[in-house]
Amino acid sequence: MNTESQIQKPLMIGLTGGIASGKSVVARYLESLGAVLIDADQLSREVVAKGTEGLAEIAEVFGRDILTENGDLNRPALGALIFADEQKREALNSIVHPRVRAESARRIAEAPRGSVIVQDIPLLVETGQAKNFDKVLVVQAPLEERIRRMVEDRGMTRDAALSRIEAQASDAERAEVADVVLDNSTTIESLLEQVDDFWNQHVVEYLETSKTRSQGA
Incomplete structure (x- = not known):
């Protein structure tokens, strides 16, 4: 019988990270893996x-x-x-x-x-939404690298970049609510490998269970 109790609820993943941390790269990659992406920006x-x-x-x-x-x-x-x-x-x-x-x-x-639903929320920590998710992913990158990206890629001054960063939660505050912290201090390839690890460890089993329930319904 196809009852509500037999139907798998969506897996809710909250994705966050400071400005210029590389969060958008992670979001797009998760979408390519099959997640439904909801981009708060x-x-x-x-x-x-x-x-x-x-x-x-x-x-x-x-x-x-x-x-x-x-x-x-x-x-x-x-x-x-x-x-x-x-x-x-x-x-x-x-x-x-x-x-x-x-x-x-x-x-x-x-x-x-x-579905696996990824909500890309820059201010997830600041707005107290971590509790709404099954898993919280946080992307972090070194401060100076983030400033460099904002200056070179977005045409901002260093002071403006620092102002934006300081208006958000700190890395420590984000890490406190994270189930997984993704380190974007080296290469994009390394970052995406970490996303693959997260997907294999936390998402694949859910998808297999969901498929089995759907076939048995």
């Missing part, structure tokens, strides 16, 4: 796109100067504003985070039964 852009209620609320709170001439969100201006002011950052989060969570929940509900 992407959703945070969608929920404040032009014409959304989210963008209207941001303009109301921060002023219409935060919009471009075309009516889009001026992200550099907003970023400079919130990373220098914790209260303003919290005000923005109170607008964006509930909408992102609602959209994440909708996509999770639509995922096939027995």
